[in-house]
Amino acid sequence: MTPSVEIDEHQKRLRLGGDWQQPSLPDPSAVLPLLENQAGNWQADVTDISAWDSRLHALLLRLHRILARRGDKLELTGAPETQQRLFHLATAVAPPTQAPKETPPLLSIPALREGLTQVGESFLDSLAFLGSAIQALFRVVTGRSSMRLRELVSSCYQSGPDALPIIVLTSVLVGMILAYLGAAQLQQFGAAVYVADLVAVGMLREMGALMTAVVMAGRTGAAYAAQLSTMQGNEEIDAIQTLGIDPMEFLVAPRIIALVCMMPLLVIFADALGILGGALVAGGMGVTPLQYISQLESVMTVTHFLVGLTKAFVFAMLIAVAGCRAGIKAGRSSAAVGQATTDAVVTSVVYLIIADAAINILCEQMSI
């Protein structure tokens, strides 16, 4: 039977009938103005309803709230006791007094302003965090910290040897990509042998450090954020604090030191493998290994190498700080862990690219 609503305006009664479990229900919009204008209590007679689900209760509650606004009531008649009780349960609660939370539309001036403020705040906060991290590192260096050697060793292992396989893969491939890119252009001029220059300078100065940093941001930075935010959720950081231990020394310092020590090593490794990858491609282009090596000898300078290492050092600091900050500042829910890892990766990649550009401009100005 189709669901129906009959309105008896004089007796102020609604008669609902039929099967209210059907997909399409009667449109109540005709009833609403009547209820609003006719003062006094109304009755909803549901005797003829054969089946119903929560949608009927939702409708009844909506009608009840319209009446309740001016102090009247909706009386439910003809309902089985269980349904009657459910209706009472729903109407016993006072309608929400709190205004619904306002979320500004995604593309609006206030939303934009809020977004920019957040970016600014997060940057300032990162600086403050970096400051207290450096203080903690200073205490570690002067031997007045509660950092544990074991924490440092396990962090070193995680951010060093554990990362080797993926660094091998990415750096060989990046070396090959650089070589292909250069070879395609250089071959036109019969200068394929200069592929070695391109690969060597590209890896040493730029790609070795940057690619390793991107991989480490996604791997270790995210891991730091996840570890620390999980510890936040488990109240481990609370416990550490109340035991009189500074989490910056105990948890953050070993992670920063580990990454700062391991990254340059990984970058040296990546440089070597990238140049090897380039050699494979160059070999395919007819450049003999001897040519490749003698070309390398003329172009590989200590300066290029040191620029790359400096970058590695700076990038490591940025990744570790961004990762640890995201973890330490995380909320306590499980959603916060996901948020923290995303934060860590996004901020560190942004910082990496800004820092890389800044270092390059600096080198250019200083003619390094």
Next chain:
Amino acid sequence: MGNAVIQVRDLVMAYGERVIQREISFDVNAGDIFVIMGGSGCGKSSLLKHLLGLLEPAEGSITYGDTNFTTADPVTRQLLRRRWGITYQSGGLISAMTLAENVALPLEQYSDYSASEISEIVALKLALVGLDGFQSYMPSEISGGMRKRAALARAIALDPDILFFDEPSAGLDPISSRRLDDLILQLKESTGATVIMVTHELPSIFTIANNAIYLDADSKRMIETGDPNWMREHSEHAVVQQFLRREADTNAADHAS
């Protein structure tokens, strides 16, 4: 009151703009088992975090003995905390450390004991909570109830004057939680420590507490203070009586069956 260990005066707790509780004032006396009660979300755990100095009050003060904790510098706070033992809702054991290392942590941090003395104390404390032999286990390798007991062992490592518990028996089955209650009571009796506990487990409240406050989520105020048994019978606030009675009745039914 002369022998108040903790005095809280006009405390207002807030997260940013949002006030959770206001006008909280109470005393905890030496040797009390003091329970912070209230429905879910009323700010019980937040109050505990304020007492521990993990959150700062928006207004008001918390005083330990003669020391105003709210205005105290970090060094003074550390001196006070040395005399505390704390277990957290989720235990708060450091997951990267074995149970022995966890229990040893406060000893290493605050005492000058030698390594062998520390390991003996660790064995003793773990034995007290029935976990001797589990020294080399990681927190992830033991059950939830064992984790709570291990956290208790760490809390009592330094023979504290004040023990703080955040929902010690939450998530435990009735038997384990009863055992934990008994354990807390025994430890308290043998050490004479003052116990501050956040809980809404009524059996715990009636078996062990002698002093309590009730935080109301709706009015955002502390609406009752005193002995929970007295509160159940004589509180002027219906909600307090309901809170203590209804559950107390189910509790009685549990015992009868």
